[in-house]
Amino acid sequence: MREILSFEKIFVNFGGVMALGNVTGTLVENSITAVIGPNGAGKTTLINVISGAIRQSKGSVRFNGRDLTGLAPRHVAAAGVARTFQNLLLFRHMTALENVMVARHTKTSSGFLACSLKLPSSRRDETVIRKDAMKHLEFVGLGDHADIDAMSLPFGLQRHVEIARALALEPKVILLDEPAAGLNTQETEVLAGLIRKIRDKGVTVLVIEHDMGLVMNISDKIVVLNYGRKIAEGTPQQIQSNEAVIDAYLGRASESPCPDLLDAVNSDAGN
Amino acid sequence: MGRGNLITLIILAAVIIVFPLLLRSPYYLRVMSFAGIFGLVCIGLSLLLGYAGQISIGQAGFFAIGAYSSGILTVQFGCSAWFGIVVGIGLNALTAFLVGIPTLKLRGHYLAMATLGIGEIIHIVLLADTTDLTRLVAWIGEIVGYEPAALAATLAPYAAMTGGPSGFGQIPTLSIGPWKLEEPGHWFYCIWFFVFVAMVLSLNMIHSRIGRGLRAIHGNEQAARAMGVNTTPLKIGIFMISACLASIAGSLYAHYVTFISPSTFSINESILFVVMVAVGGMMNVWGALAGAVIMTVLPEMLRFFHDYDVLMYGLILLFMMMFVPNGVVGLLQGLFRSKNTERTR
Amino acid sequence: MLSSADILQYVFSGITIGAVYAMVGLGFTMVYNSTSIINFAQGEFVMLGGLFGVTFVGALGKYGLSPHVTVLIAFLLAVGATTLVGLVMEKTAIEPTDRLTIFHYGALAAISFWLIHYVMGRSSAVAAVLAVLIAVGSWFLFRNRTIESMRNPTVLQLIIITLALSIVVRGIAMFTFGKDPYFMDHFVSEEPIRVFGATLLPQTLLVLAVIVGVVVLVGLFFGFTLTGKAMKACAFDRDLAKLMGINDRWMILLSFCMSAFVGAVAGYFVTPITLMDYDRGPMLALKGFGAAVLGGLGNGFGAVAAGFFLGILEALGAGLVSSGYKDAISLVILLAVLFYKPSGIFGSAEAARFKEF
Numbered sequence: 017m018r019e020i021l022s023f024e025k026i027f028v029n030f031g032g033v034m035a036l037g038n039v040t041g042t043l044v045e046n047s048i049t050a051v052i053g054p055n056g057a058g059k060t061t062l063i064n065v066i067s068g069a070i071r072q073s074k075g076s077v078r079f080n081g082r083d084l085t086g087l088a089p090r091h092v093a094a095a096g097v098a099r100t101f102q103n104l105l106l107f108r109h110m111t112a113l114e115n116v117m118v119a120r121h122t123k124t125s126s127g128f129l130a131c132s133l134k135l136p137s138s139r140r141d142e143t144v145i146r147k148d149a150m151k152h153l154e155f156v157g158l159g160d161h162a163d164i165d166a167m168s169l170p171f172g173l174q175r176h177v178e179i180a181r182a183l184a185l186e187p188k189v190i191l192l193d194e195p196a197a198g199l200n201t202q203e204t205e206v207l208a209g210l211i212r213k214i215r216d217k218g219v220t221v222l223v224i225e226h227d228m229g230l231v232m233n234i235s236d237k238i239v240v241l242n243y244g245r246k247i248a249e250g251t252p253q254q255i256q257s258n259e260a261v262i263d264a265y266l267g268r269a270s271e272s273p274c275p276d277l278l279d280a281v282n283s284d285a286g287n
Numbered sequence: 288m289g290r291g292n293l294i295t296l297i298i299l300a301a302v303i304i305v306f307p308l309l310l311r312s313p314y315y316l317r318v319m320s321f322a323g324i325f326g327l328v329c330i331g332l333s334l335l336l337g338y339a340g341q342i343s344i345g346q347a348g349f350f351a352i353g354a355y356s357s358g359i360l361t362v363q364f365g366c367s368a369w370f371g372i373v374v375g376i377g378l379n380a381l382t383a384f385l386v387g388i389p390t391l392k393l394r395g396h397y398l399a400m401a402t403l404g405i406g407e408i409i410h411i412v413l414l415a416d417t418t419d420l421t422r423l424v425a426w427i428g429e430i431v432g433y434e435p436a437a438l439a440a441t442l443a444p445y446a447a448m449t450g451g452p453s454g455f456g457q458i459p460t461l462s463i464g465p466w467k468l469e470e471p472g473h474w475f476y477c478i479w480f481f482v483f484v485a486m487v488l489s490l491n492m493i494h495s496r497i498g499r500g501l502r503a504i505h506g507n508e509q510a511a512r513a514m515g516v517n518t519t520p521l522k523i524g525i526f527m528i529s530a531c532l533a534s535i536a537g538s539l540y541a542h543y544v545t546f547i548s549p550s551t552f553s554i555n556e557s558i559l560f561v562v563m564v565a566v567g568g569m570m571n572v573w574g575a576l577a578g579a580v581i582m583t584v585l586p587e588m589l590r591f592f593h594d595y596d597v598l599m600y601g602l603i604l605l606f607m608m609m610f611v612p613n614g615v616v617g618l619l620q621g622l623f624r625s626k627n628t629e630r631t632r
Numbered sequence: 633m634l635s636s637a638d639i640l641q642y643v644f645s646g647i648t649i650g651a652v653y654a655m656v657g658l659g660f661t662m663v664y665n666s667t668s669i670i671n672f673a674q675g676e677f678v679m680l681g682g683l684f685g686v687t688f689v690g691a692l693g694k695y696g697l698s699p700h701v702t703v704l705i706a707f708l709l710a711v712g713a714t715t716l717v718g719l720v721m722e723k724t725a726i727e728p729t730d731r732l733t734i735f736h737y738g739a740l741a742a743i744s745f746w747l748i749h750y751v752m753g754r755s756s757a758v759a760a761v762l763a764v765l766i767a768v769g770s771w772f773l774f775r776n777r778t779i780e781s782m783r784n785p786t787v788l789q790l791i792i793i794t795l796a797l798s799i800v801v802r803g804i805a806m807f808t809f810g811k812d813p814y815f816m817d818h819f820v821s822e823e824p825i826r827v828f829g830a831t832l833l834p835q836t837l838l839v840l841a842v843i844v845g846v847v848v849l850v851g852l853f854f855g856f857t858l859t860g861k862a863m864k865a866c867a868f869d870r871d872l873a874k875l876m877g878i879n880d881r882w883m884i885l886l887s888f889c890m891s892a893f894v895g896a897v898a899g900y901f902v903t904p905i906t907l908m909d910y911d912r913g914p915m916l917a918l919k920g921f922g923a924a925v926l927g928g929l930g931n932g933f934g935a936v937a938a939g940f941f942l943g944i945l946e947a948l949g950a951g952l953v954s955s956g957y958k959d960a961i962s963l964v965i966l967l968a969v970l971f972y973k974p975s976g977i978f979g980s981a982e983a984a985r986f987k988e989f
Binding site (some may be wrong): 390407422598605610 | 669803
């Protein structure tokens, strides 16, 4: 299967702190790749680099043969890489549908004049934008909530709005930053189904997550970061039994004070 | 644009048509005409403030450029008033463009300070009299190599054009074809026609792709960029529009009052515009209009505050920003809507 | 053209006003660092320092103290009063809160008293009674109500609030002190010193010495005291500082009061040279902001250096070109800096571009 996005030897330095060091990886088309690691490992920084929100100190990002290095976020989005945010950056004072419609902004081009005079071209654009956005909202199961103020929706549904918004960019790759944070078991199951649906639609998924159940469940490949470095990469089975990974999360495995806990984690992860 | 806005527009049109017929007193018509002129400025300001989330504390400067362009072109050069209005718009659009390009890339207080600065510079330039300009020209002339006296002599008549601190008068009133606007009622209709058109165009724009882009910027600029929106040109565009609306208002003001002087276009007026928008509701063009009307009518009704008007404006602004940040209209909207089905505009 | 003596003369006059710009710029920086807001009322602190100074010097006159003692005591009183104003400002209108505090009720009472007595013309007894009634009545109405709008004020909201505060303070000053400019006798000899053909006022040297002293003190405070370091931590990352046990509210209040303090010091010491009237604030704020930006927004020492630079440049411009356009010159410089190098001479480009408002 072909590689659609790759990041090579990414270094990110903030002042004296190295947020990412020599991180390399690829995303295979139509797959789900998870990036895991303890807090502060640099996972969000990686997404920020790929999406253009921050500039890496060294290294490159290639997408579909194109070098994304140095592109502003809006150009990365236009190229076909969309993202969601860990802290949910929905647009305040706008409905769920309007939030998604913003993502369709660049697919049309009526300007100030056309819009204020409500010229036919602008009206056509509106209809098209609304229809397309609705499609994506329905895809995540929120068709009925279209006209509700986005910030007043329950938290789990807000996450879906943000995913719909990112999908409305019609990207080839979507970067999900901790989409399951704050969700209960049932909501996480729904999310898992949604992510698989996204993959089946032909969008490659990169997901940052802490919920091991979800990660082991849906990922084709897992990349593990710790202190800014990649310490392991492989299938869920391989990662489960990887010593370095267990070290990073729980401390030295051989000296673990809670071997029962270790067993529980390992067996849980298999679900 | 939504049924609510359409209905309110129809009501507005009805009120505009009926008002001079019911209240024939020239005094009321005059007050409401000024309210309309300020309303134009406020609509522009609220588009900037409420939809792009940027603040301009220099609208009086754009207002002044519009007024002085109209005044100078009609009085000194005998141009038609409409030409003066167009030139004013052009100058303001250019100024806003030049100021906006570097500042709108940055955090909001840069634009705040830049507009404050521009407003002050315009005020100073208008206030300066012939001797100041002659000295400035002489200094430039020395550097550039021209004979300062000759240069000053050529430019002297231009320097006198702004009239310095005392301004100038004799500005002809507006005429539509052969018909001169002289009756208070006619002026009222003319001004409020402009206001109505501005409202329609603004509401159209807000409920379109452009308006949504701007609201997204105000809602969360980082997310807007991540969704592909090119934020800087949108912000510059709306800043230019707010300047142009202030320009039209300024030109109307010049022809209406037929006399202009720098004291009408100082930082106090810029602040007053911000107060108007804050009182009515920053996030809403209806709020801007309401605020303009309220803050024009109220001081007339509360005459005894006259010496302290600036202080009162400050207190009102403080109170509104602390306790009613969405203004009067925002407050009313909040009362009439339930949380769950909150439509935003 | 001009002799070097003339230019030196302009430089000297520029130092005086430059010192004020430096302090205003420093004040802006301190508040900005801890809150991310631009305090439009910064210029008013300078004005208050001067006007309070004149008032206290005059009031102390009848005690027949030696002039130096008068100056010292008046200084402490004037600067103290101005800092108090800064404190009230912060507590009433800046600090996030979800209920009305004693400051709000106090301000309400004071405003009501002023409105009823001075504007509406009722007797002060009636006004006082009504004011207290209004305050107490409001307390009854609002003591259990939460105020949503000030719980988490946006940066835009706060900036407009500081704008409003500057207007209110200016209005009260106009009302209290009148519109005419005030003057103070020089604190030192009025005999000008001749330096290379130019004349230098001893008061100017005093201003310079005091400002340098203030800058040194502020530097020592931030560099070597625990509170200073806590403030820096708070400015760097407020949430992280809170987790470390630093009381961020105190830090913000402190930065406000410190910015009032430095502004007042400048105002007090330059009034003998430049006079002071109620309307000085806005222009000083604008140019002080220019200094802060020129020095790199967030960089205190940069602001101070830029303030002096701006002052000298302005004096040269006024002397060489035209005094009518003097203010315009500084503003054009300010705009030029904003346009071409918003990160300033010492600042970082990231700080200028990162958007939150």
